[in-house]
Every structure is written in structure tokens, then in C-alpha cells.
Amino acid sequence: MLTTVLNLVVFLISLGVLILVHELGHFFFARLFGVKVKRFSIGFGRVIFGLGTDKKGTEYVVSAIPLGGFVEMEGESYAESKGLPGEFVSKPLWQRAVVVSAGPLVNYLTGFLLLFWVYLSGAPELLPIIGKVLDGSSAQKAGVMPGDRILSIDGHKIDLWDELSDYIRGRAGRQVSLLVLRNDKEITIRLIPQEREVRNVFGQKEKVGLIGVMPDMSAYETVRFSFLGAAEKAFMRVRQTTGMVLESIYLLVTGNKQIREAVAGPIGIYEVTSKARTLGINVLLMVLATLSISLAVFNLLPIPVLDGGHLLFFAIEAILGRPVPDRFYDYLSKAGLSLLIILMAFVFYNDIRKLRHHNFGAGSLINGINTINSINDLSLNDAVEENIP
Secondary structure, three states, X not given: OHHHHHHHHHHHHHHHHHHXXXXXXXXXXXXXXXXXXXXXXXXXXXXXEEEEEOOOOOEEEEEEEEEEEEEEEOOOOOOXXXXXXOOHHHOOHHHHHHHHHHHHHHHHHHHHHHHHHHHHHOEEXXXXXXXXXXXXXXXXXXXXXXXXXXXXXXXXXXXXXXXXHHHHHOOOOOOEEEEEEEOXXXXXXXXXXXXXXXXXXXXXXXXXXXXXXXEOXXXXXXXXXXXXXXXXXXXXXXXXXXXXXXXXXXXXXXXXXXXXXXXXXXXHHHHHHHHHHHHOHHHXXXXXXXXXXXXXXXXXXXXXXOHXXXXXXXXXXXXXXXXOOHHXXXXXXXXXXXXXXXXXXXXXXXXXXXXXXXXXXXXXXXXXXXXXXXXOOEOOOOOEOOOOO
């Protein structure tokens, strides 16, 4: 019982912090540009309790549904406008765009800072130990076996799984020599990574090398980076996570079954944060960083009612030289809200189904964190696998 309560507290705090920093981004720039903020809410729906009202008339509340939040501003639409100077629509277009984009950008900054701290203080990194060899792969044909530890490739020392993956991906069609430790004996294995053409998140084709191995998900160690190394690593992870989320959304929309299985909503996030809590603060911070970046990307999608939808309307206004007609705006906003409700229903259903089948995969949490840098390519048997070099 105590563990469940603790897990719930960690989940609510984690989600609350991500929502809070997002809304603070909107709030700060709204105040900076002289927009009157009527209400600042953590959560949405019915107000549970108020936290008071400040000297500028902003009411601070906590609402019933802890899956988001909002900053309610004076005159948010032209239909509501009374021509007052403190209204949102009275501000120049560029200022409105900054206010709207500030939430996702603060989530990006939060993700970067969390990752920077983790890499500086010690991040869990997978070791180059083989956990699985795919049937029919070049690794299987060459004699690579589960439990093998890769010591070097073509004379280059390998300490982490990412180093193995990166090297192999750049050696498509060219023979490589693996120095492998097996049963305390060093063995040299030569093989040729199979070339595979994949598309990145921008639709560009690229050729990568695959040998068909997966990591031992229980084999990892804590690695500390220098100040500059941690900053570089955090920046790379932010960029890679952005690509992962975008490609995940694309695959979800196009009906990829494996991606649909991987989609998680609030229940899934609760499960992941609960498992991360037991593995240590830095693992939990890495999960929160990934969620923060994912929240930023999702909010920037050009869907009406999301921040990206508002930015799309601003872009149209800039091109036309006049606001989007209220009737058109209302129609698209209702369509966007309906889409989000359908998506929310889907992820709740998916969460409940996986919960009933105990299918959240606790053992793969570290692997999931470390391989979040890409949605990784289709494996040799056309299933989506994680970090298969």
C-alpha cells in the first residue's frame, strides 16, 4: 500500500512539474508583453481548490484532471476582444507567437537541463554485450552468440552499446572485424553488415548497416561525462528524441502495429515512473526529460487547440494580412479537439489492455531510455526493434 502511494506521488509530482514548466513559459512571456492573465491552472476541468489571486488579478488554481493545464488570458480570440490594451489579440503577431511557443520551448529547455545534469552526475549506459541474435542475420551466420561482449571493432575499442551501434550503421556492405570476449576467451569474428535503406523523420533515404543483434538489457553501468561532454550528449539526445517522437507519430498514423503497441498514456507513464523510481533518481530524471521533450514536440503539432495549431493560424494571418475568420477558426478548433479526444480514448484503452496483460515491460526500462535516441530501423524480420546495429 505504501509503495503504491509513493508511486502515485512520484507520478503526480512528475506530471505536475512538466505541466507547470510548460504553463510558466506561456505565463512569463504573456506578463512580459503586458497581456492580462486571468487564470493559471494546473490541470483542467472543474476547479478543485484555489491558491489565491495576485496583485495583477491572476487567479491560481488546481483543477480536477491532472493531464494538462492552461493559462487563460484576456481577449484570447477576436470574438472575445473588447479592444482593451491588455488583451492577447491586441499584441503584435510576433509577440503572440512567442507567448504560444514559449511553453514547448521551456519543455525543451527542461529536457535539456535534466539530461545535462544526469550525464554530468552519472547516466546509465548499456554495455556492448549481446542479448539476442536475430535468425538469418549476418551476425548469426558469422557465429556471434548471446552473451558475447564486443571488445573492439576493426581495432577501435568499444566500451558502450551506442559505440557499437554507431560504428556498424556506418559500415554497410563493408567487412568488419569484431574482437569478442566469450567464456574468458578472446575470439575474432569477421562479418559484413547488411545494407538497408531507411527513411529518416524528414522522409530522406539513407543507407545503414545492420548485423542483427540486440543488447543484453540488464547489462549497463553508470558513466559520468565532462561539462562539455554532458552538454553535447544532452543536446544530441534532445535532437534524437525529437526525431523519435516525430517518426513514432508518423508510424502511428500510418498504422504500424508495433508502434501502436508501444503507445502509452497516463497509466503507462505511471508504470514507467514507478519502475524508474526504484532504479534511482537519475533514471527517473532521464524518463522525465524524455517526457518533457515529447510533450514539447506533441504541443508543436499543427493541430488546432494545440500550441502548434495556434502558430499555424498566426502563420495564415501573417500571409493573408488579416485574422482567420471566427467561423473557420471555431470549426477547425472543434475538429482538433475531437481528434485529441479520440487519441486520448485510444491511449487509455491501450494502457488498460496492456495493464491487464502485464505488458509494460519493466526489464526493458534502461534499454528504452538508452535507445530513445531513435525509433530505430526495421529489423531483418520487419518488426520494430530497438538499437539493432
